[in-house]
Amino acid sequence: MTRLTDHLLVLSFDCLSSLDLPMLETLPHFQELLDKAAICRQVETIYPSVTYPCHTSIVTGNFPNRHGVVTNTLLQPNRPSPDWYWHRRHIKGTTLYDEAKQAGLSTAALLWPVTAKAKIDYHMPEIFANRPWHHQIAVSFMNGSKRYQLEMNRKFGHQRKGIAQPELDDFVTASTVHTIQTKKPNLMLVHLVDLDTQRHHHGFSSEEAHAAIQRHDRRLGEILSALKESGIYEQTTIVALGDHSSLDHSRAVKLNVLLKESGLIQLNGRGMVKDWQAYCKSNDGSAYIYVKDEQAKDRVRALLHSLVVNEDNGIEFVLEGPEAGLRGADEQAAFMVEARRGFYFTEHVDGEPIDVIIAEDVAAGKYTHASHGYSPGKEEYSTVFMATGKGIRQNVEIEHMRLVDEGPTFARLLGLDLGKTDGKVVEGILKSK
Template identity: 25%
Template sequence: MMTWTHRTFAVLIAAWFCSSPVTRADEADTQRHVVIVSLDGLAAYLVDDPKVPLPTIRRLAREGCIVDGGMTVSNPSVTWPNHTTLLTGVRPEKHGVLANGVLVRGPIGMPTVIDSKRDQADLVRLPTIVDVAHQAGMRTGEINWPCTRGSESFDDQFPDVPDALEHSTPRLLKELVELELLDEDIAGSFKQLSTVGRDHLWTQAACHLIRSRKPNLMLVHLLNVDSVHHTLGPQTAAGYTANAYADMCLAQIVDAIDDAGIREQTTLIVVSDHGFAATPKAIRPNVVLREAGMLAVDAGKLSTARVHVVPEGGIGLVYCTNPSESKQTIEAFKKLFLGKEGVADVISPDRYREVGFQHPREYSQSPDAILVAADGHSVSGSVTGDTLVASNTEARTAIGSHGFLSTMPKMKAMCILSGAGIPPGTHLSTIENIDIAPTVAQILGLDYPSADGKALTVLQKP
């Protein structure tokens, strides 16, 4: 199995650029601009919900193109994997991001853990469309985009990562202080911000970069909708308020494009990374495994395990800690869970083609099986309690969840394109999010042959 290091990544990047046609700045369309705004967790079904005030989103849809019914996302339907799919045009089985961090297997008997404090080089196994744009001499920027820490392909960045300020562009942070968006005590003032406050900061930072730098490719990721949907549920009064606030932030970004004088040359792509489902119940597979003697608990925490489950919302990633016993262990796992309340399926590696995962023999981060929760249930990582099924409050899980298989209609993501090259009033049937990166490449005149998706046919030639 290959261990991914910065050196490995650098070698692969160099090999990719040597073997692929690299677009030069004089070949790429440096007068064109693409702004991608990701409204985390704003499910496709909300665009047609009359209770949601979304004037900006609906206006952009009328003036451009909307994907009817929403955009199909990748498995797992969580944030970092799907933001990486948007930038690579390939599913996680190729780009390698399966969680909000790197899944690190321990030695025999020790649990797998998620390490979020990683660079892009540790996470992503091939160049992104941003890397290609930068190589072509284009200006690039990102605000709160996942899996970009440590990238050298951004002129300005403020990545979505723990300790984000330590990995942000110093000149950008200095400008945010000058704009009075952060105090001189940058870390202290940022830490005090609520999720709403951070969305405001990130929106204003994006607007500043658009006005002052006019990037050819700008990425913006806002989080408040996702946060509220988790804690208070989608299609609730609080959820609708969060949706409306996201729309207001988007309106400010549109205004910044106008202020920059680049509206006629800018294509705006508004997406979400996944949908949302209400999950008033949860399943606690690690409780069942504890009772079966397949894992041990110390002081209320998982200590050692023959097999255990890492929760990803509507699915659980099942890890066996002894590879030589994995086949037998998974068969025992299936007998414990198949047909039980709250369990929709247990998918073993022989079925991974269905969900777009690599076999764990091919990629160490891949799980040994996937536990799928039934609609209305999420997967808890709790090791305490007495029953498989519990209320979300007892299981300490969110009332709203994603992470379900991408075939669930509620997981469909919003996708709207508007502006340069997009004919108004256009509708597309459902697409996959692997189509976004090649669409960006076509708009900017870049060669990006590694994508599995295809540029959307709605595009008009400039």
């Protein structure tokens, strides 16, 4: 298959929403990107719309139930901090970076989710120390390119403060600039999280979120300058995209409290889960309910249908596992529930079934002010896609596309094939060779 570009740079601005476009159009470096870009203002995300499944869908072209990364974190009810789907081994089938590597193209990935231990040439994985005896830098080194990460930390490590934002994205941007200048990879995947962090902590339209978008504009400018200075700007396709949007909420729904009260969750003396017959696995704006037997399933079904009739309980709809599968989510869950606007789900087993969120709880890390994970069908909940450069038609607007269409489109640009995917190539933005 013919390659349409020499270099593909994908910049994922986590939590970038369609509603952000008016602001982006006023910022100098996003203006430069948009000036001749192919754009889709309404990109349909996946279900559940959380970061790890989203980024896996981007590089596979498949929905979560097919690629296997069905949520952010593993089902580990007994752990206070469950592990995430950090590793490449969790993905079923091939990925864009696998196919690029096999075709002899050079690859780079900086904090791209679900890539730990992947075969990527210049690789800084998104993974964090999740045990008291782990050290962040050591964990990163063991799961990515050791020499490359050592060089990036030696040069730019002074800019970061662990995994805190906005310092982490500044470190990633400096590493991206250096990698462009010195490595010139054919495929580069970069994940920036500042905006998502600020929206969780402060709310969708907060001053902190707007400041993060302005910082992203500066970061984009540094990356565009690096492409020009390195002499590969004209040979590069530049893509800026979001993975999901976000919604504000004021109430936390704790279904595990009700499952505990129903005798379906048992706690130990420290208030932690000792055993369970049914468990609510949160995706923030949605949640899976897993059960261990049919009796528990019948009891949970009755409970959920008694809750959904009252809007104050915060549940918009209930799906059976097969119905969730039809939407691309995990059909292995007994049920999937969607939160109403203003609500989100947590996995807490203590307190009341519904909590009013106060600033002190957010500051303490118990709750957040805004979240994602909701159904793609929610109003004003789409994300965006912008592409410019080699292989891309200028000033084209696509009315609608899906997150799963991005991977096949990227593969076509690089002359690769992801095989049979849920998504399809967005032909309308591509130049013919």
